[in-house]
Amino acid sequence: MTASTSLILKSINFGTRCGTTPSRWPKRCGATPRRDSETTTRFLRRSVTSSLRRGDPHLMAKRVVQNVYSYPSKKAESGLLWRARYRSPSHKIIEKRGFATRDQAEAWLTAEKTKLNTGEWTDPRKARVTVSALAPAWLALKKATLKPSSFAPLEASWRNYVAPRWGDVELRRIVNSEVAEWVGAIDKSATMKLRAYGVLNGILKQAVRDGRIPRNPAEGVDSLPRKTSQRHHRYLTPGELHAVAEAAGQHRALVLVLGYCGLRWGETVALRVRDVDLERRRISVRRNAVETLGEIHEGTPKTRAGSRQVPLPRVTADALGAALGGKAESDLVFPGTGGGYMRRVRASSGSKSWWKSALREAGAENMVLHDLRHTAASIAVSAGGNVKAIQRMLGHESAAMTLDIYADLFDDDIETLLTRIDALTQEAVGGNSMAD
Numbered sequence: 449m450t451a452s453t454s455l456i457l458k459s460i461n462f463g464t465r466c467g468t469t470p471s472r473w474p475k476r477c478g479a480t481p482r483r484d485s486e487t488t489t490r491f492l493r494r495s496v497t498s499s500l501r502r503g504d505p506h507l508m509a510k511r512v513v514q515n516v517y518s519y520p521s522k523k524a525e526s527g528l529l530w531r532a533r534y535r536s537p538s539h540k541i542i543e544k545r546g547f548a549t550r551d552q553a554e555a556w557l558t559a560e561k562t563k564l565n566t567g568e569w570t571d572p573r574k575a576r577v578t579v580s581a582l583a584p585a586w587l588a589l590k591k592a593t594l595k596p597s598s599f600a601p602l603e604a605s606w607r608n609y610v611a612p613r614w615g616d617v618e619l620r621r622i623v624n625s626e627v628a629e630w631v632g633a634i635d636k637s638a639t640m641k642l643r644a645y646g647v648l649n650g651i652l653k654q655a656v657r658d659g660r661i662p663r664n665p666a667e668g669v670d671s672l673p674r675k676t677s678q679r680h681h682r683y684l685t686p687g688e689l690h691a692v693a694e695a696a697g698q699h700r701a702l703v704l705v706l707g708y709c710g711l712r713w714g715e716t717v718a719l720r721v722r723d724v725d726l727e728r729r730r731i732s733v734r735r736n737a738v739e740t741l742g743e744i745h746e747g748t749p750k751t752r753a754g755s756r757q758v759p760l761p762r763v764t765a766d767a768l769g770a771a772l773g774g775k776a777e778s779d780l781v782f783p784g785t786g787g788g789y790m791r792r793v794r795a796s797s798g799s800k801s802w803w804k805s806a807l808r809e810a811g812a813e814n815m816v817l818h819d820l821r822h823t824a825a826s827i828a829v830s831a832g833g834n835v836k837a838i839q840r841m842l843g844h845e846s847a848a849m850t851l852d853i854y855a856d857l858f859d860d861d862i863e864t865l866l867t868r869i870d871a872l873t874q875e876a877v878g879g880n881s882m883a884d
Contacts, residue, residue, distance in 0.1 A: 531544065
């Protein structure tokens with residue numbers, strides 16, 4: 449029987465002897481045979497102990513065994529340090545040592561009691577686990593829910609940035625200021641910093657949900673960098689695009705699809721013949737083939753808005769019609785060597801790639817294949833396309849994303865817009881003047 453249980457029972461027995469108990473108990477001392485008194489005491493003992501085990505909120509305060517002791521220590525100038533202990537909901541003794549004064553020990557004990565009463569208490573022993581011990585389960589969950597192309601950067605971030613700094617650190621020893629300092633010390637882009645922080649933050653969030661720590665020490669970091677969009681893309685004019693397409697030879701149709709339709713590379717190389725409707729001049733984007741760690745994985749498009757129908761300009765439809773001749777419905781539109789998926793031309797591939805050769809022959813500035821997606825957006829804006837239409841064509845999640853990425857294109861279009869407004873205004877004003 450615990451000390452708190454004994455205290456409650458003493459109070460109850462005192463009330464029994466003094467006639468302050470409920471009506472079903474004896475009113476006067478000595479009015480009940482000893483046998484009944486012992487039976488009542490045993491009943492009360494079982495009742496109180498059962499309530500304590502159930503975590504009865506009315507007895508929660510009694511659960512904390514407020515014991516504060518001093519003990520000899522050579523580390524203290526006075527030769528004494530203080531320790532405090534209490535009993536957890538699972539009846540385990542929780543103790544903390546090293547307090548310089550009794551007041552500090554009692555303050556800690558009071559704080560723990562408050563956590564017990566408010567339901568914020570977590571077993572401090574569970575916070576002694578290291579980040580590395582929890583990372584595999586978190587990474588496994590992410591691997592099961594993310595595409596390989598999205599999971600690979602997370603796993604690399606854990607391996608290269610999070611594990612070296614936090615892998616051997618216990619949860620209870622992680623503090624917000626040190627997390628902020630670590631993020632700032634990563635000498636990489638804002639994207640890499642945010643990804644590394646996201647991995648650590650995700651593991652600690654799961655630790656909170658699992659009841660290992662009461663709150664996430666990585667939350668609320670004020671020094672996180674802002675991920676800014678690249679506003680100055682490289683664009684080809686329609687004339688330059690056609691010149692590069694002609695110089696690309698057998699890849700002419702591929703260049704025109706990328707430069708006019710704005711498909712992502714993975715969406716383009718995953719196209720099957722059945723996805724192309726030359727009569728309606730539409731491409732149905734249904735799949736995405738992404739290369740991760742040297743392997744190509746086919747899945748759904750990058751975003752929910754990625755599954756879409758994209759219009760085909762006539763010149764692109766004609767080029768595709770010639771490229772599709774003799775192919776079956778299930779064949780890839782743009783197969784690579786050996787009939788598999790075509791692999792992206794890397795920026796490090798040098799001047800011998802077909803893409804670099806086409807740029808050089810056409811006299812165009814050096815750019816990567818993804819810049820053809822930006823070119824498609826530029827041509828669409830110049831043709832008068834609104835933000836919503838361009839968002840659907842590119843498969844962006846929102847029009848805000850389209851504006852954020854291509855704000856410079858819409859800024860350049862302001863002068864044209866003003867000219868059109870002036871023309872409409874002049875027509876209206878002139879018409880009214882004539883009517884007067």
